[in-house]
Amino acid sequence: MTNLNLSSGFTSGVTTKGNKISILAFEVANTIVKGANLMQSLSKENIRHLKEVVLPSEGVQNLISRDMDELLRIAAADKREELKIFSGEVVRFGNRCKDPQWHNLDRYFEKLGTELTPQKQLKEEAEMVMQQLMTFVQYTAELYHELHALDRFDQDYRRKLQEEDNSNATQRGDSLAILRAELKSQKKHVRNLKKKSLWSKILEEVMEKLVDIIHFLYLEIHQAFGSSDTDKPAKDSQGNHKKLGSAGLALHYANIITQIDTLVSRSSSVPPNTRDALYQGLPPNVKSALRSRLQSFQVKEELTVPQIKAEMEKILQWLVPIAANTTKAHHGFGWVGEWANTGSEVNRKPAGQTDLLRIETLHHADKDKTEAYILELVIWLHHLVSQVRVGNGGIRSPVKSPICSPTQKTGQLFTQKACSSPMLTVEDQQMLRDVSKRKLTPGISKSQEFDSAKTRLSKHHRLSKSSSHSPISESKNDIFSTRRVPSVPVIDFDIDRMKALDVIDRVDTIGSS
Known part of the structure; x- marks a missing residue:
């Protein structure tokens, strides 16, 4: 005793x-x-x-x-x-x-x-x-x-x-x-x-x-x-950087990182609403920087999907475990009785293995540094989805391809395969064809913009009586025209780059959010 x-x-x-x-x-x-x-x-x-x-x-x-x-x-x-x-x-x-x-x-x-x-x-x-x-x-x-x-x-x-x-x-x-x-x-x-x-x-x-x-x-x-071991509180080397834990943002940023990792692993079939949810949850600083960064984003050559994933993996391989640790720490034991399932195992852990340390989570992470990595991942994710669509027969990626001639680069947007792709709806293709004429109204929602776009496009619909905008073939069984209509406006990716990016990825409201 x-x-x-x-x-x-x-x-x-x-x-x-x-x-x-x-x-x-x-x-x-x-x-x-x-x-x-x-x-x-x-x-x-x-x-x-x-x-x-x-x-x-x-x-x-x-x-x-x-x-x-x-x-x-x-x-x-x-x-x-x-x-x-x-x-x-x-x-x-x-x-x-x-x-x-x-x-x-x-x-x-x-x-x-x-x-x-x-x-x-x-x-x-x-x-x-x-x-x-x-x-x-x-x-x-x-x-x-x-x-x-x-x-x-x-x-x-x-x-x-x-x-x-x-x-x-x-x-x-x-x-x-x-x-x-x-x-x-x-x-x-x-x-x-x-x-x-x-x-x-x-x-x-x-x-x-x-x-x-x-x-x-x-x-x-x-x-x-x-x-x-000192009584003085630990501070950042510059003394003025905000930490995610003290700002109450650690768990939120961990969830964003986990969402990005999930989207990368499912890049072959990413629903637009899933990416919309990610974009809406981005930190304000990341949102405000995203548009300009997308516009200035350049790569030396068009990368394949595996190459883009490899670039993202350089960050994700160390960032995702920290995000997972953060989520685990926020759901760690603390309520009476939880030790009954996990706590009694404390003395059975091998040497060198202990409970999760706070420094292994986003608690002490610098807010600006974390947001910079999230922004970079979102930029790459945008490029990844674009390239996946190219591989699936969708729209050509807005990144310059080294195999395209200058005339090809600014010329025909839709190939025969792209125009007949089941990945795009009739409304999607018409909205993309009309993108050069479309002007966004500040403050209007995406759904309202989409409805107004459909209204403006109604007179150009293939079933319209206007012969000047009718497709070459009027067969009822032919849902899409197999050839691009000469009167369809062409998107110049060098000039209308951001507009194309916004429409393709449905994030045209990010800049104003």
Whole structure:
């Protein structure tokens, strides 16, 4: 048995008896798992992994900082924040104790920062105590599940009592007897688990162990990070860059990155509404820069779809894992009982593997840097979809092709294959043919523009009585003309580049959004 001594940490003593933890056991278990995760993350193997793998990784270097000292200060500050959360929960439990020595422990914890002398004996005892607490946590996790099972048994039994059916009394009695026996057995199992778990422990006894573990963690963080462990808040090298976590944007930007990755993997069949949803969710700075960047986007030669994907993969290969980590962190454990599924596995993880670190997410990512990478991905995505349409027999990509002569480049827009492609509707093709005459009205929605375009095109429809705009062949079975009508306006991609891009990808409202 250990007892709190405000000057020496682990010492032997006698505990003042208090109340059993009882239903509070699940909250206490939740807190213990947090402490165990923090302790494990400070092991030599995990600190080495942090310094040699995580901090030098491409994502951390590109989005946060390339200054290793700065990154270490950020990582140390994160650990201090974890310890603050852990100790805050312990303070709350202490205030519920009958023994007043456990009250207002926050005052005691504030003084721990001045005691930074490592104690080998303290480390050994802290690890032993945490192992003991985690044994109680595992039994508590089992109790958590078995209590749910007991509740289901009880509901089944009560429902059977109230059930009225056509079976005779003997059969009904047999089924009730079986349910009653199962319920009795489950109650016995739950009672045994309560004795082995935190449920039957005295809160003051657990408080002794938790307080001394906090004392150890204060020293361990300082030992792990040395001079990087400072009370000064970690700042960007320039001191004025906004971070996504503090701005509350980390999860939103992670979702955008995930959407882009999904669209790239499904580039052969991307519904327009899917890309519209992506464009509408883009950050304002990305939206405002997108139009000019699309207009100025140039490549030396027309790239194939695999080549474009390879260019995007250079960013996605390190950006997507960070986005996935961000989503996982926002759905991480925190509610009472979740440790019952994941937390009790903490001591079974291999060396060098620990819980997700905040620095591995978008929390500390620089807002401007992240938006720059998102913008670049959106530009490439636009080019990718255009090239996929070319491969599917759709409209020629607005990027100059090295195999096209100057006359071809500014000449015929629709080939015979493109005009007969099932990828485009009649309205789509007519809207594209009329694009040089179309003038966008500021403030009008895409659907209204589309309706007005159809109205203006109605007199040019192939079924119109106007012979001057009739196709060469008037066969009713021929949905599209197999030859381009000479009077159809031609889009010059060098002059009307942005207009063509807007119509092709249906993003003509991005600039005004």
